[in-house]
Amino acid sequence: MNPYNYLYVSAILFTIGAVGVVVRRNAIVVFMCVELMLNAANLSFVTFSRINGTLDGQVVAFFTMVVAACEVVVGLAIIVTIYRSRRSASIDDASLLKR
Amino acid sequence: MTTSTSLVYLIALPLFGATILLLAGRRADKWGHLLATALSASSFGVGLYQLSQMLSRPTEERAVGQKLFSWINVGTFNVDAGLLLDQLSICFVLLITGVGTLIHIYSISYMSHDENRRRFFAYLNLFIAAMLLLVLGDSYLNLYVGWEGVGLASYLLIGFWNQKPAYATASKKAFVMNRIGDMGLSFAIMIAFATLGTVSFSGVEEASHTASKAALTAIGVMLLVAATGKSAQFPLQAWLGDAMAGPTPVSALIHAATMVTAGVYLIIRSNFIFDAAPTAQLLVVIVGAITLLFGAFIGTAKDDIKKALAASTMSQIGYMILGAGLGPAGYAFAIMHLLTHGFFKAGMFLGAGSVMHGMNDQVDMRRYGALRKFMPITFITFGLGYLAIIGVPPFAGFYSKDLIIETAFNAGGVKGILLGSTALLGAAITAFYMTRVMVLTFTSKERWEENQHPHESPILMWLPMAILAIGSVTTGFLFTRGDALANWLNPVFGEHGEGHEEHLFEPIVVSGMALVAVAIGVAIAIMKYQLSEVDSVAPQNVSIFTRIARKDLMQDSFNEAVFMRPGQKLTSLLVRGDESVVDGAVRGIGRTALGAGAVLRKTQTGFARSYAALILIGAIALIAGIWVVTQ
Numbered sequence: 001m002n003p004y005n006y007l008y009v010s011a012i013l014f015t016i017g018a019v020g021v022v023v024r025r026n027a028i029v030v031f032m033c034v035e036l037m038l039n040a041a042n043l044s045f046v047t048f049s050r051i052n053g054t055l056d057g058q059v060v061a062f063f064t065m066v067v068a069a070c071e072v073v074v075g076l077a078i079i080v081t082i083y084r085s086r087r088s089a090s091i092d093d094a095s096l097l098k099r
Numbered sequence: 100m101t102t103s104t105s106l107v108y109l110i111a112l113p114l115f116g117a118t119i120l121l122l123a124g125r126r127a128d129k130w131g132h133l134l135a136t137a138l139s140a141s142s143f144g145v146g147l148y149q150l151s152q153m154l155s156r157p158t159e160e161r162a163v164g165q166k167l168f169s170w171i172n173v174g175t176f177n178v179d180a181g182l183l184l185d186q187l188s189i190c191f192v193l194l195i196t197g198v199g200t201l202i203h204i205y206s207i208s209y210m211s212h213d214e215n216r217r218r219f220f221a222y223l224n225l226f227i228a229a230m231l232l233l234v235l236g237d238s239y240l241n242l243y244v245g246w247e248g249v250g251l252a253s254y255l256l257i258g259f260w261n262q263k264p265a266y267a268t269a270s271k272k273a274f275v276m277n278r279i280g281d282m283g284l285s286f287a288i289m290i291a292f293a294t295l296g297t298v299s300f301s302g303v304e305e306a307s308h309t310a311s312k313a314a315l316t317a318i319g320v321m322l323l324v325a326a327t328g329k330s331a332q333f334p335l336q337a338w339l340g341d342a343m344a345g346p347t348p349v350s351a352l353i354h355a356a357t358m359v360t361a362g363v364y365l366i367i368r369s370n371f372i373f374d375a376a377p378t379a380q381l382l383v384v385i386v387g388a389i390t391l392l393f394g395a396f397i398g399t400a401k402d403d404i405k406k407a408l409a410a411s412t413m414s415q416i417g418y419m420i421l422g423a424g425l426g427p428a429g430y431a432f433a434i435m436h437l438l439t440h441g442f443f444k445a446g447m448f449l450g451a452g453s454v455m456h457g458m459n460d461q462v463d464m465r466r467y468g469a470l471r472k473f474m475p476i477t478f479i480t481f482g483l484g485y486l487a488i489i490g491v492p493p494f495a496g497f498y499s500k501d502l503i504i505e506t507a508f509n510a511g512g513v514k515g516i517l518l519g520s521t522a523l524l525g526a527a528i529t530a531f532y533m534t535r536v537m538v539l540t541f542t543s544k545e546r547w548e549e550n551q552h553p554h555e556s557p558i559l560m561w562l563p564m565a566i567l568a569i570g571s572v573t574t575g576f577l578f579t580r581g582d583a584l585a586n587w588l589n590p591v592f593g594e595h596g597e598g599h600e601e602h603l604f605e606p607i608v609v610s611g612m613a614l615v616a617v618a619i620g621v622a623i624a625i626m627k628y629q630l631s632e633v634d635s636v637a638p639q640n641v642s643i644f645t646r647i648a649r650k651d652l653m654q655d656s657f658n659e660a661v662f663m664r665p666g667q668k669l670t671s672l673l674v675r676g677d678e679s680v681v682d683g684a685v686r687g688i689g690r691t692a693l694g695a696g697a698v699l700r701k702t703q704t705g706f707a708r709s710y711a712a713l714i715l716i717g718a719i720a721l722i723a724g725i726w727v728v729t730q
Contacts, residue, residue, distance in 0.1 A: 021708070021711045022715065091708060092706055095706050095707075
């Protein structure tokens with residue numbers, strides 16, 4: 001199977017994630033979209049690793065997963081805290097830094 | 100050169116007095132004036148001791164020096180703070196400390212009602228110290244320190260009564276005009292250092308034999324500028340008349356006898372430069388000749404007794420500068436006139452102070468008259484000074500002024516005739532305006548204001564006047580007997596070929612002409628003021644010449660129109676330029692940053708999604724850019 005197809009899938013996933021981040025208000029959904037983008041990048045890394053016949057890309061993919069896991073822990077904690085104090089998970093409501 | 104360790108005491112004693120009096124403050128009010136007078140007198144004592152030491156040495160070893168400390172030591176440029184006492188400086192030292200002490204004594208009485216008398220004496224002592232440093236410094240740099248010191252003392256003393264705005268302005272005017280001259284002196288020092296590599300008198304004298312004429316001329320002209328500032332010579336003369344705002348003893352000491360003659364000292368001390376730079380020397384003569392007429396003309400129209408005397412000082416210093424510019428032939432005579440002038444002019448100023456003292460500080464001569472009967476001692480001492488200044492034999496001024504006129508005639512050619520006639524004309528005008536002062540004050544009819552009770556001054560005031568009067572009678576005779584002063588000073592002026600120039604007139608003829616000129620001046624003045632009625636208010640319907648002379652020959656109007664107004668325009672222009680260009684640039688940067696911030700802050704919405712969108716757009720733009728470039 002042509003490995004380039006994986007790249008197309010990766011690009012489509014990334015685009016869906018990016019559009020989701022920009023257009024959705026729900027923090028949880030935005031968060032999931034960010035994860036989607038990270039995984040799209042991971043898929044690209046692995047694909048390039050396969051194409052080039054080296055293991056570098058696969059190693060980077062592991063790093064990315066670890067970073068993503070950490071991010072999920074911190075990010076979800078923030079979202080939950082915001083939800084507790086404001087009774088809302090909309091990221092447009094949390095725009096107080098401007099003032 | 101022989102070293103003398105006691106030279107420094109000449110300066111240190113009065114400086115010590117000034118320090119004590121200024122630091123002790125009100126605590127010294129009771130005894131400050133006595134301490135200052137005693138220190139000035141002891142400085143005079145040191146001067147006399149130095150003179151006796153000097154007389155006991157052979158001619159070539161008479162100059163003594165003292166190195167105080169190493170002042171500037173940079174590479175090949177070494178200046179020591181050193182003192183030099185030679186035949187020329189000793190004349191000045193004795194004049195400054197002698198006349199200075201007399202004026203200290205006079206001021207004890209004259210200033211006794213002033214609550215700031217202690218401060219006055221502190222400044223007087225400061226002046227004596229600075230003036231001694233000026234004449235004792237062994238390099239131009241040391242002289243410069245004293246030069247600035249006397250400028251400061253003069254400024255402080257002119258504005259001594261600075262509660263009156265006019266007096267404060269007068270002191271500022273003197274200071275500012277002196278700055279122009281000081282600038283000349285500092286330029287001269289810089290040129291000397293740049294071209295000759297040294298600033299000491301002996302070093303410059305040695306270097307002047309081989310230096311280029313252009314450099315020497317530049318130094319000479321700059322020294323002349325310095326001299327015109329300090330000595331109130333044309334074109335920097337305008338400050339002297341206003342300087343009379345100071346207490347009268349100050350006018351006598353600083354603005355008649357000593358400080359204003361510093362310019363003459365400077366030129367004569369730099370004789371080697373002017374001898375080697377004829378152009379500069381010619382300028383000196385011209386300045387002297389112009390000023391001696393300028394001052395004399397102003398003197399004829401002044402009704403303020405002190406201003407009339409100030410104009411006369413200007414004119415007499417013109418004579419000295421003229422003599423100093425006539426080269427080796429005139430140096431000794433310039434110094435002689437300086438010394439005799441120190442006596443008779445200081446005496447007359449003290450006399451004027453005495454008159455003011457008796458007339459409730461009235462200075463308008465049109466309000467005097469007939470004071471001879473009420474102030475006999477002042478009349479006699481003033482009269483002796485008067486006879487000396489107009490040049491009646493055998494009084495001092497006759498000898499010294501006569502010699503300058505004679506030397507001027509002997510300068511050769513058209514120049515000699517021009518200078519000689521100028522000096523002669525000056526003598527006639529001097530006789531006129533001094534007789535006018537004399538007649539208006541002492542011998543004409545009373546024109547007093549009401550409630551005037553003229554009375555003789557106390558002994559502390561008339562004693563110094565009497566001593567100065569004796570000086571103005573005898574010094575001329577003493578100095579010329581066997582050419583005493585000329586022979587005494589000769590070693591200072593170096594070797595000059597005994598030039599027997601053509602004498603245009605025999606000395607006796609010159610004396611005769613001078614006496615005729617004086618007689619004419621006196622006669623006119625007596626006719627105008629003694630034998631006819633004098634208005635007690637200055638008449639207004641007078642000739643254009645009188646009007647101009649009353650306004651000091653338009654010197655202030657000229658300075659105002661040519662220098663002050665354009666200067667103000669220039670500064671206001673520069674201020675506007677500063678505000679619009681420099682400040683504009685600074686404010687513009689601020690405004691740009693503010694404006695940019697106002698625009699850019701709109702992108703900071705606080706919405707996380709818009710930031711994400713911006714990051715996305717940025718990333719896309721970046722990639723697109725790279726793609727375009729690499730294609």
